[in-house]
Amino acid sequence: MTRKPALAVVGATGAVGAVTLQILSQHADVWGEIRLVASPRSAGRKLAVRGEECEVYALDEDALAGVDVALFLVPAEVAARWAPIAVAKGAVAVDASAAFRLDPDVPLVVPEINPHAARIRPRGIVASPHDTTLAMLPAVGALHAEFGLRELVVSTYQAVSGAGRGAVEALRSQLSLVAGTELGAGPGDVRRAVGERGLGPFAAPLALNVVPWAGAVEDGGWSSEELGLRDETRKVLGLPGLRVAATCVQVPVLTVHSLAVHARFENEVTVARAHEILATSPGVVLYDDPAAGDFPTPVDVAGTDPTWVGRVRRSPDDPCALDLFVCGDNLRKGAALNSAQIAESVAAEFLL
Amino acid sequence: MTRKPALAVVGATGAVGAVTLQILSQHADVWGEIRLVASPRSAGRKLAVRGEECEVYALDEDALAGVDVALFLVPAEVAARWAPIAVAKGAVAVDASAAFRLDPDVPLVVPEINPHAARIRPRGIVASPHDTTLAMLPAVGALHAEFGLRELVVSTYQAVSGAGRGAVEALRSQLSLVAGTELGAGPGDVRRAVGERGLGPFAAPLALNVVPWAGAVEDGGWSSEELGLRDETRKVLGLPGLRVAATCVQVPVLTVHSLAVHARFENEVTVARAHEILATSPGVVLYDDPAAGDFPTPVDVAGTDPTWVGRVRRSPDDPCALDLFVCGDNLRKGAALNSAQIAESVAAEFLL
Numbered sequence: 001m002t003r004k005p006a007l008a009v010v011g012a013t014g015a016v017g018a019v020t021l022q023i024l025s026q027h028a029d030v031w032g033e034i035r036l037v038a039s040p041r042s043a044g045r046k047l048a049v050r051g052e053e054c055e056v057y058a059l060d061e062d063a064l065a066g067v068d069v070a071l072f073l074v075p076a077e078v079a080a081r082w083a084p085i086a087v088a089k090g091a092v093a094v095d096a097s098a099a100f101r102l103d104p105d106v107p108l109v110v111p112e113i114n115p116h117a118a119r120i121r122p123r124g125i126v127a128s129p130h131d132t133t134l135a136m137l138p139a140v141g142a143l144h145a146e147f148g149l150r151e152l153v154v155s156t157y158q159a160v161s162g163a164g165r166g167a168v169e170a171l172r173s174q175l176s177l178v179a180g181t182e183l184g185a186g187p188g189d190v191r192r193a194v195g196e197r198g199l200g201p202f203a204a205p206l207a208l209n210v211v212p213w214a215g216a217v218e219d220g221g222w223s224s225e226e227l228g229l230r231d232e233t234r235k236v237l238g239l240p241g242l243r244v245a246a247t248c249v250q251v252p253v254l255t256v257h258s259l260a261v262h263a264r265f266e267n268e269v270t271v272a273r274a275h276e277i278l279a280t281s282p283g284v285v286l287y288d289d290p291a292a293g294d295f296p297t298p299v300d301v302a303g304t305d306p307t308w309v310g311r312v313r314r315s316p317d318d319p320c321a322l323d324l325f326v327c328g329d330n331l332r333k334g335a336a337l338n339s340a341q342i343a344e345s346v347a348a349e350f351l352l
Numbered sequence: 353m354t355r356k357p358a359l360a361v362v363g364a365t366g367a368v369g370a371v372t373l374q375i376l377s378q379h380a381d382v383w384g385e386i387r388l389v390a391s392p393r394s395a396g397r398k399l400a401v402r403g404e405e406c407e408v409y410a411l412d413e414d415a416l417a418g419v420d421v422a423l424f425l426v427p428a429e430v431a432a433r434w435a436p437i438a439v440a441k442g443a444v445a446v447d448a449s450a451a452f453r454l455d456p457d458v459p460l461v462v463p464e465i466n467p468h469a470a471r472i473r474p475r476g477i478v479a480s481p482h483d484t485t486l487a488m489l490p491a492v493g494a495l496h497a498e499f500g501l502r503e504l505v506v507s508t509y510q511a512v513s514g515a516g517r518g519a520v521e522a523l524r525s526q527l528s529l530v531a532g533t534e535l536g537a538g539p540g541d542v543r544r545a546v547g548e549r550g551l552g553p554f555a556a557p558l559a560l561n562v563v564p565w566a567g568a569v570e571d572g573g574w575s576s577e578e579l580g581l582r583d584e585t586r587k588v589l590g591l592p593g594l595r596v597a598a599t600c601v602q603v604p605v606l607t608v609h610s611l612a613v614h615a616r617f618e619n620e621v622t623v624a625r626a627h628e629i630l631a632t633s634p635g636v637v638l639y640d641d642p643a644a645g646d647f648p649t650p651v652d653v654a655g656t657d658p659t660w661v662g663r664v665r666r667s668p669d670d671p672c673a674l675d676l677f678v679c680g681d682n683l684r685k686g687a688a689l690n691s692a693q694i695a696e697s698v699a700a701e702f703l704l
Contacts, residue, residue: 151669155507155612157562157601175560179531190651208605209651210509212612212663212677217643221623221665230668243669247612247677249509252604253560260507260564260599262614271573291569299542299561311564313573316582317503317595325564325599 004032005350007343008064008091010082011073012036012047012056015165016096019336020073021049027340030347037063067091068350069343073335087124092346094126096339101127101232108235110134111341112283113141118345126342131162131334132214132225132248133232135257136326138307138333142281143274143322144237148266150320151243154229157251157258158214159298162330163201170200171252174207206252214248223248256298257330264321271314274322278309283333288312296327305332356384357702359695360416360443362434363425364388364399364408367517368448371688372425373401379692382699389415419443420702421695425687439476444698446478448691453479453584460587462486463693464635465493470697478694483514483686484566484577484600485584487609488678490659490685494633495626495674496589500618502672503595506581509603509610510566511650514682515553522552523604526559558604566600575600608650609682616673623666626674630661635685640664648679657684 009024011017017038024034025048034049036056043058057063059082064070070086072079076097083093083100100106106125107117118126129137140149160167177193194205204211215224230244251258278286287296288310295310307328315321328334361376363369369390376386377400386401388408395410409415411434416422422438424431428449435445435452452458458477459469470478481489492501512519529545546557556563567576582596603610630638639648640662647662659680667673680686 153505153614155599157509157603175527175531179527188652189654203645203647204649205651209649210603210605210610211649212610212647213642220668221640221642221663222668223642227668243667245614245667245669245673245675247507247614247663247675249610249612249677251509251562253562258562258564258601260601260612262505262597262599288573290565290573290575293555295555295564297556297561297563299540299557302541311573311599315595315597316572316574316579317597321597323597323599325601 004030005068005347006033006035006066007031008035008037008067008070008086009073010037010059010070013038013042013045014073015161016073016331016335019331020071020340021047023336023340025050027344030344030351035063035067061085061089064089064091069094069346071339071343072096073339083125092121092124092126094128094339094343094346096128096335098130098228100125101129102235108232109342110137110141110236110338111345112138112281114236114238115345118342119349126346128339128342129232129236130225130228131330132156132158132257132259133229134334134338135307135328135330136259136261137233137236138281138283139278139309139324139326140261140263141237142277142284143263146273146277147269149237149239149242149263150266151264152233153262154244154246155260156246156248157253158248159253159255159257159330160206160250161255162257162334167201168254170198170202171206171254174198174205175252178207202250206250209252211250212247214250253298255302255329255331256327257334258298258325258327261324261326262321263324264318266320268319269314269322271312274312278312283307284309295325298327301327302329303332304329305337307333356382357420357699358385358387358418359383360387360389360419360422360438361425362389362411362422365390365394365397366425367513368425368683368687371683372423372692373399375688375692377402379696382696382703387415387419413437413441416441416443421446421698423691423695424448425691435477444473444476444478446480446691446695446698448480448687450482450580452477453481454587460584461694462489462493462588462690463697464490464633466588466590467697470694471701478698480691480694481584481588482577482580483682484508484510484609484611485581486686486690487659487680487682488611488613489585489588490633490635491630491661491676491678492613492615493589494629494636495615498625498629499621501589501591501594501615502618503616504585505614506596506598507612508598508600509605510600511605511607511609511682512558512602513607514609514686519553520606522550522554523558523606526550526557527604530559554602558602561604563602564599566602605650607654607681607683608679609686610650610677610679613676613678614673615676616670618672620671621666621674623664626664630664635659636661647677650679653679654681656681657689659685
């Protein structure tokens with residue numbers, strides 16, 4: 001086949017869609033047509049991709065016809081309905097939502113770790129992991145390949161932009177409210193300044209606070225994001241018995257998820273070898289010299305593609321365990337970039 | 353001895369000193385004289401304690417004469433110099449700083465856990481743990497007594513007030529700066545808004561950020577606060593071989609340290625039994641019903657005495673491991689309250 005494949009970007013007008021159009025404009029151009037699709041209320045808008053203004057089409061069956069790859073950057077319930085329709089129309093669907101991540105007939109792919117999994121897709125669908133999991137996987141997967149991962153204990157410091165524009169606006173408005181007062185020094189001050197209506201989508205005020213909850217309530221007191229991080233990590237790494245305990249916490253950061261990772265391996269580790277691996281792994285930047293003030297933080301990492309890794313330490317009590325701190329932009333690798341990489345790997349099949 | 357013991361509060365004019373004077377005014381009054389002591393520049397000020405205005409004396413040998421218990425709420429280098437002088441003058445010194453915490457001849461005491469340790473003090477000094485360690489120990493110690501602690505993996509979410517007034521002012525000013533802009537949505541925006549001079553005592557901007565560093569650089573890439581949390585927990589619990597891996601992270605919160613704790617025990621655990629223990633342990637409040645939105649957060653806990661515990665979960669992969677999220681006010685139990693409790697336990701010896 002010499003024709004370049006056609007791509008549909010479904011959800012082109014959202015926050016992740018905007019980053020995706022940037023990425024498609026910057027990457028090597030493997031696509032023929034790029035068709036922008038969104039909800040009917042966005043139809044007719046024009047958005048730039050590859051230097052050209054393109055019209056946005058309303059999501060319907062016609063919009064998915066004649067497409068080779070359909071990238072779904074939409075809520076799970078929308079993807080659950082429309083990805084199978086895209087497949088029935090002849091496309092490979094690449095889904096960034098949670099709809100198919102744990103479906104045994106849908107591969108869950110991080111191209112730096114398990115690229116070949118994307119080629120076996122019984123349902124015609126390939127899924128991309130959740131942004132929190134993606135922020136750590138390039139680093140953890142590289143260390144696993146060398147040392148053999150046995151157990152992860154993870155605590156997250158999650159930015160609000162993963163929760164959508166409403167979450168970003170709520171944090172902005174909360175910060176303005178507390179900045180205008182004595183900034184919430186006393187008990188209840190922040191709750192009073194923010195008010196019930198100022199909570200936005202959060203379970204508690206996020207300005208001057210951290211909120212140990214993300215997702216839906218699951219059995220045993222776990223949140224859906226905590227169990228998702230466990231299940232998705234197991235699936236991507238091909239380690240169904242991996243022990244994973246996660247605590248997901250939202251913090252007042254706009255963009256970039258951070259994770260404190262305690263990883264126990266089958267084999268003894270050294271910081272020197274871990275540094276070598278991380279410094280040479282695709283999609284990973286090692287930034288680790290605390291004496292020089294070098295460790296990743298969200299505001300320094302925002303807008304970049306890789307997983308940044310710092311604070312690499314060997315446990316003083318366990319020669320098989322490493323502790324690290326990782327930061328990854330949840331809108332880029334966490335969503336748009338990983339999905340675009342998967343779509344490009346599918347496109348490469350067409351060009352063989 | 354029928355005379356009530358005399359107490360010196362050294363560092364009475366600082367943030368922890370202010371909370372201590374509140375606590376001494378609220379607790380059962382076991383003291384004869386309460387003498388307020390601070391640096392010479394604060395001498396002559398008047399502060400209220402037990403409803404009376406008291407003059408502040410400059411720290412010198414005379415200020416420590418005739419005192420039975422001297423409470424040191426001052427930087428480590430000041431305590432290192434003056435606590436032994438107080439002892440030489442006949443007092444028992446209770447020190448909230450790091451100066452003596454790991455001295456084998458100085459007991460490190462959390463009254464809910466190891467009250468009797470305060471009675472064996474070869475140097476005449478009793479130390480109080482670091483605020484981060486204190487935020488978790490009442491809960492972790494209670495669970496240890498039942499299940500037998502083997503290993504801790506801890507990630508912290510540390511408030512700025514533990515780092516002093518300069519840190520609080522720096523965060524307030526950073527928040528005002530970013531609230532006046534587009535709030536740092538892009539890479540570098542927060543760094544530009546805050547500027548080099550706006551960093552204050554932090555290694556990176558703290559507004560809209562998290563900073564994975566606290567303390568001094570130690571061997572192996574560890575920070576002094578991370579190793580301190582390990583060493584102090586071992587000492588208070590009397591578990592010299594306890595495995596502890598901590599990652600200390602500063603967050604844009606004014607007061608209250610939070611910790612995500614993964615605790616592995618010798619024996620199998622259940623959430624139900626852990627709930628019973630935590631609900632009935634002194635100094636601990638169980639607040640754990642995510643379906644009802646009940647979990648502790650810093651802004652709700654600020655200004656209170658106990659360690660608040662929520663998100664209690666048994667690891668799905670390890671029947672001997674619990675995950676929990678704890679919050680504790682670093683100025684109260686984390687500093688002023690624990691030291692006052694130790695001083696009161698020493699006072700009780702005088703009243704026997």
